[in-house]
Amino acid sequence: MTRERLYLFDTTLRDGQQTPGVDFSVADKVAVAAMLDELGVDYVEGGYPGANPTDDEFFSRKRTGRAKFTGFGMTRRAGVSASNDPGLASLLRAATDATCLVAKSWDYHVRVALGCSNEENLAAIADSVRASVASGRETLLDCEHFFDGYKANAAYALACVRTALDAGARWVVLCDTNGGAQPSEVAEIVSAVIASGVPGDRLGIHAHDDTGQAVANSLAAVEAGARQIQGTLNGIGERCGNANLTAVIPTLLLKPRLAARFVTGVTREALRGLTRLSRRFDELVNRAPDPQLPYVGASAFATKAGIHASAILKDPKTYEHVEPESVGNRRRVMVSDQGGKSNFLAELERRGIAVNRDDSRLESLIAIVKERESQGWAYEAADASFELLARRTLGTIPEFFRVESYHTTVERRFNARGDLITVSEAVVKVEIDGERLMSVAEGNGPVNALDRALRKDLGKYQDAIADLELTDFKVRILNGGTEAVTRVLIESGDSTGQRWTTVGVSPNIIDASFQALMDSIRFKLMKAGA
Ligand SMILES: [Zn+2]
Numbered sequence: 198m199t200r201e202r203l204y205l206f207d208t209t210l211r212d213g214q215q216t217p218g219v220d221f222s223v224a225d226k227v228a229v230a231a232m233l234d235e236l237g238v239d240y241v242e243g244g245y246p247g248a249n250p251t252d253d254e255f256f257s258r259k260r261t262g263r264a265k266f267t268g269f270g271m272t273r274r275a276g277v278s279a280s281n282d283p284g285l286a287s288l289l290r291a292a293t294d295a296t297c298l299v300a301k302s303w304d305y306h307v308r309v310a311l312g313c314s315n316e317e318n319l320a321a322i323a324d325s326v327r328a329s330v331a332s333g334r335e336t337l338l339d340c341e342h343f344f345d346g347y348k349a350n351a352a353y354a355l356a357c358v359r360t361a362l363d364a365g366a367r368w369v370v371l372c373d374t375n376g377g378a379q380p381s382e383v384a385e386i387v388s389a390v391i392a393s394g395v396p397g398d399r400l401g402i403h404a405h406d407d408t409g410q411a412v413a414n415s416l417a418a419v420e421a422g423a424r425q426i427q428g429t430l431n432g433i434g435e436r437c438g439n440a441n442l443t444a445v446i447p448t449l450l451l452k453p454r455l456a457a458r459f460v461t462g463v464t465r466e467a468l469r470g471l472t473r474l475s476r477r478f479d480e481l482v483n484r485a486p487d488p489q490l491p492y493v494g495a496s497a498f499a500t501k502a503g504i505h506a507s508a509i510l511k512d513p514k515t516y517e518h519v520e521p522e523s524v525g526n527r528r529r530v531m532v533s534d535q536g537g538k539s540n541f542l543a544e545l546e547r548r549g550i551a552v553n554r555d556d557s558r559l560e561s562l563i564a565i566v567k568e569r570e571s572q573g574w575a576y577e578a579a580d581a582s583f584e585l586l587a588r589r590t591l592g593t594i595p596e597f598f599r600v601e602s603y604h605t606t607v608e609r610r611f612n613a614r615g616d617l618i619t620v621s622e623a624v625v626k627v628e629i630d631g632e633r634l635m636s637v638a639e640g641n642g643p644v645n646a647l648d649r650a651l652r653k654d655l656g657k658y659q660d661a662i663a664d665l666e667l668t669d670f671k672v673r674i675l676n677g678g679t680e681a682v683t684r685v686l687i688e689s690g691d692s693t694g695q696r697w698t699t700v701g702v703s704p705n706i707i708d709a710s711f712q713a714l715m716d717s718i719r720f721k722l723m724k725a726g727a
Contacts, residue, residue, distance in 0.1 A: 200460040203449060204425040206297075206370075207233050207242040207400065207442060208434075209478075211269050212256075214244065215435035219376040219482050224668060228481060228696075230432070232474055237463040238442070239425075242267040242297055247287020247302040256291035263462075264563060265294040265335060270336075272300045272325035275313035275498065279328040289328065295335040296329040297370070298325050302357040303346030319360045320332045326364035336366045341402060343371040344378040347386050355393055368401050368425055376407025379416040387421035397422030398639055399405060405441045406432060411440035416448065419459070430478045431490060441473045444491040458650075463525070472525035472579055475531045480578035480686055480698075483671050492524045500528075538563065548584050552591055562590040572702055573675045573684050579700035581638045581689075581720040582713070588723065597722045598655060600715065601626040605707060644670075644710040651714060661725040662694040662718055672706065687713040689720060 200262045210226050213219060221229070224242060233241045246256040246268045259266045262663045268291040273282035280286075288296055301307045322338065327337040340346070341355065347354040358369045366515040371387065383402070391397050396621035402418035402425070404411040432441030446463050449455050464566035475493040475664045480488040488496040498521040513528060513630045522543070522635070523529045538554070541563055545552055552559055565586065566576060576583040605623040612618050620639060623646035640646030652662060669688035674681050683706045690696040699718050701712030 198511035200458060201398075201424065203236045203419060203459045203461050204239040204240070204368075204401070205442065205446065205461055206242065206267075206425055206427040207238045207264075207461070208242045208427055208439065209233070209429040209442075210241070210243045210270075210297075210405075211245070212435065212439050213429040213433040215538065216433045216438070216482075216501045218484070221251070221482075223251055225481055226251070226255045226258055228660045229478065230264075230266075231702060232478065233430075234261045235467070236446075236470070236474060237461070238264055238624050239462050239543055240265045240267045240295060240299040241332065241715055245269055245284075245287075246291035246293070250314045258292045259294070263296065265298050266292070267295040267337075268293040269299070269444075272298050272321045273328075274346055275311060275317045275321055282325075285325055285328060289332045289334075290547060293334060295337065295367075296332075297337040297339055298359075299324075299339040299372075300325075300328065300340055300357060301342070302340035303347075304343040304350045304353045304506050304639065305665055306342055306346070315356075319356060322357060322360045323364040326366045337368040337370055337401070338366045339372050341372050342374045344373050344382065344386055345375065345454040347389075351389070355390065355395075356640075357391060358395055362395065362399060363598040366399075369395070370403050370427060371418070371423070372403040373405055373411075376401075376405030376411065378404070378410075378546070379408070380410055380413045383414045384421045388416045388422050390423045393456045395583035398424040401425030401427055406437040406439060406441070407622070409437070410437070412444050412448070415445055416442045416455075419455075430472075431475055431487070431493075433482070435506065441491070443471060443493050447471065447492045447519065453521055454491075464533055464575065468523060469525045476575075476577040479577065480671065483673065485673070490550040492519070493526055497521070498526055498528045520717040544583075545587055548587070550584070550587055550593070556591070558591050562587055565590060567643050569702070573682050574700055574702050575684060576700070578686060578711075579716075580697045581697035582699045582716045585699075585723065594723050597629075597658065597719050599628045600651075603647060603650070603711065604641050605647055607643055610704075623647040623650040623691075625650040627651070627655075629658070632656060635693065643707050646713055649710055651711075652718065657720070660724055662725045664720050665718065665721045666690050667714075667717070668696065670710075672709075683709045685713045687717055689717040689721070691724075697722070 209527055214221055230241050230664045241261050241264045243255055244252040246252055268288050270288040272283050273279045279311050294692040298304055304315055307315055318651045326336050361369050402415050402423045404414040426445055428440035428442040428445055430441055432438040436641055449461055474495040476486055603625045607621050608618045621643045622639050624637050634654050636650045638646055638649035638653055641647050668690045671686040673684045675684055682702055682704050685701045686698055697718035699713045702710040703709040
């Protein structure tokens with residue numbers, strides 16, 4: 198039996214941006230788009246072209262390779278022609294492959310929120326879809342509040358769908374905007390829409406998680422015939438979030454009933470990077486990963502000592518619904534971590550580090566990583582620090598330089614003009630091949646001053662770090678209270694376009710930052726073959 202293609206549409210960069218505390222910079226958006234592209238989603242929707250400087254810059258060029266780069270916006274306003282609508286104009290100027298337009302499909306909302314007639318709303322849908330299609334873009338129409346709209350006035354909700362398809366839309370996406378629909382209702386309504394003559398392979402589902410059923414609603418829509426699923430990474434989004442793609446995707450690929458019928462753009466191999474992607478995303482938005490997330494959570498395959506654990510050790514299938522490795526997660530049995538070694542070997546192999554299974558240095562690497570992770574080092578997010586630690590423990594790279602000591606000050610004072618300023622100064626003493634170097638630098642803060650001092654004179658390595666650039670800096674306080682430790686993640690890049698993340702952990706924020714800085718420089722030196 199040939200399997201049917203299901204399409205995945207990610208809206209992390211728009212719906213996800215509605216999450217309290219989440220605010221993407223252009224660099225964040227570029228990074229997330231690349232992660233999604235690598236994973237194999239079909240559409241990466243990036244926000245509203247024309248709405249703000251961040252989105253303008255993000256949409257100034259195409260940010261995906263494989264995935265269709267998609268802009269989001271509203272259908273033209275009532276009473277304005279498509280060509281005179283500024284919102285639509287920005288959408289059609291963006292460097293996108295596809296446009297996702299949103300329209301009201303609930304007559305009550307048309308009347309109350311838009312204040313126009315049902316016919317005017319249909320005309321706005323038709324004109325806007327035509328304008329997008331005419332610009333050469335694949336066009337999708339999101340029908341806001343579709344399920345509530347259908348319950349209130351099925352004929353009108355269907356008219357919105359038909360109008361969009363007749364105007365040339367590739368997809369009409371049925372949205373459960375307030376997240377209150379139940380899986381059985383979703384199945385029933387999607388079936389009714391298809392029965393009315395709309396092909397299922399033109400229908401998508403956009404579900405919110407207000408009753409904890411966004412994933413279930415998405416799958417119910419697929420079972421009923423819809424062929425596109427919209428969702429976000431780790432299920433972030435307004436209120437209770439959106440359908441969680443990090444749960445939807447493994448379910449589609451690993452559950453035999455679904456896997457036998459459907460195929461997506463995500464390969465089994467890409468799926469093995471899902472846990473890492475989920476953690477990297479959390480670090481990027483500076484959120485603590487939820488250990489209980491399905492499939493990718495740190496506890497998703499954890500079993501405490503007791504009868505479950507001893508059964509798991511006899512045969513993991515006794516308590517696991519899928520293999521943790523299939524999503525790149527790992528089994529954790531608190532009494533004896535048998536899965537540890539092979540996971541580690543796989544992780545090292547992924548980075549091109551060859552090591553013999555019986556090499557005793559492997560045991561010490563595992564012990565160091567476990568110990569450090571328990572203290573707050575986040576190696577899943579800090580790939581460069583992990584690689585450095587592994588290579589140094591396995592003896593394949595040198596230390597490059599040794600910092601003998603550093604010193605930094607913070608001074609807050611009034612300058613000659615009477616303005617209150619804060620200045621920092623740092624002194625770093627480094628030893629390279631027995632030679633001692635000392636540098637002094639000023640900065641706008643202690644970490645900035647230390648960074649400048651450290652990179653001012655690295656002797657024979659100076660040329661190799663010339664194009665090193667720090668691109669992001671994130672601080673998280675772990676386990677609160679007076680015992681709190683600080684974790685600093687630093688993202689760096691260079692002129693080759695490569696980016697890497699390093700980590701430092703310490704009760705002292707300056708020291709945590711300094712460790713991450715040193716790792717960043719060492720990684721760059723390792724990369725340069727210095
Ligand atoms: Zn939404």
